[in-house]
Amino acid sequence: MNYISEKFNIHFLPEYTLSAKAGFSKDVIAVTDKQLNLNLLLEYDAENPKLDATQILSLPFRYVKVVIPHxxxxxxxxxxxxxxxxxxxxxxxxxxxxxxxxxxxxxxxxxxxxxxxDLILYNRWKALFPDAEIFPEFCIILDQAQDLVPIRGSVLGVHFVSDHLVDLYLFQNGQFMLYNSFDVHFADDLNYYILNIIQQFSLTDQVSKVLVSGEIPNDTYRKCLERYSTTIAHLESKSKAHINKDIEGINFKKYNTLFDAILCE
Structure with missing residues (x-):
């Protein structure tokens, strides 16, 4: 993903907010103005950032908010x-x-x-922006999830942190029960950890709802999740950033934590 709006102007830098989602293999950065208009969205290799990204990261943004996995x-x-x-x-x-x-x-x-x-990610962003506000990704996930949790029933949350790291969380009858991270390399791995949670909390094979967020690696993971509920919902950003029509075809659901960094305090 590589988008820079024609309206992006470094003269307005003091009014912009740079938001970043730090990853183990790739980073995503966004720039929004006070009206939450999206002026820039870049996804790049964290270890070898593209020229556009390095130029943006060298600018002296006044407001910087970074989301980092725990x-x-x-x-x-x-x-x-x-x-x-x-x-x-x-x-x-x-x-x-x-x-x-x-x-x-x-x-x-x-x-x-x-x-x-993760200290490598934390230190990398603190070196770039010493005054940046840094937030854990799980706090955004749980905040978004609460609006979709019913008073009755069990809700399983699945957040794809990266291709090989998944956060699983559980609400039961509106009560928060669990949040944990797992190394997952295949859909069978994900299935194994979900079954363990189901057994641990004496759940039925089908939960009331599965909440999905992040970028699903492939369809085998999606089919795995469909075994556990007839209701699959996707977490979405609460920030309501204004997206240019020219890039509406992009799947912004995978950037839900990036955009909600703007709301973090």
Whole structure:
């Protein structure tokens, strides 16, 4: 994907917001103005960015918001979470390094997420934009999902982080139950992890709804998900960015977390 609007003008840089979705193999960046008009959308190899991308990333944007996948994650009920005792949560994370632990309160769910970013991605973007606001991707996913979760029934969420990494989450009767990440290389891998969740929570073979987000690698994954529900819904951005008609043919569903970075605070 390579789109730059004729209206994009570096003289308006102080009014633009640069949003980025950091990935392990590819990055996606977008530039919107105050009216949420999309002025630029670029997808490129993270290790070998194209010239257009390097030129955009060299500009001194005032507002920069970056969405980064988490490396490890745990959830603590809000009523027992203690900010001054973060070191006690370190054993639940991969790196066990207190200085790299971040928190994010999810008020609607009554929980605090304690997590680590992938440090390679985090440091790369902090080197480019030291003052950038950085947000974990899971917080956007769960925020979008809540509007589609019924009070009754079970909802399975499947977010394709990359070609080989999938986040699975579960709501049961409106209650948040689980969020975890899995290495997936084939549709059979995804099927295995979903079956484990179904058994763990004593669910029936069919859930009320499957929520899908991200870029599905191929149709075998889609067919796998169709086994588990007659209702397949896709998460969509809440930002309502205005898209130029010339690029309406692009599948913007896979950029749902990119555009909602604009809304993060």
């Amino acid at each position: 490396q490890s994650l745990t959830f603590i009920p809000k009523e027992v979470f203690q900010e001054d005792r973060l070191s006690e949560y370190a054993p639940y994370l991969v790196e066990h390094v207190p200085n790299h632990i971040h928190t994010y309160e999810m008020k609607n769910l009554g929980i605090v997420a304690v997590f680590e970013y």
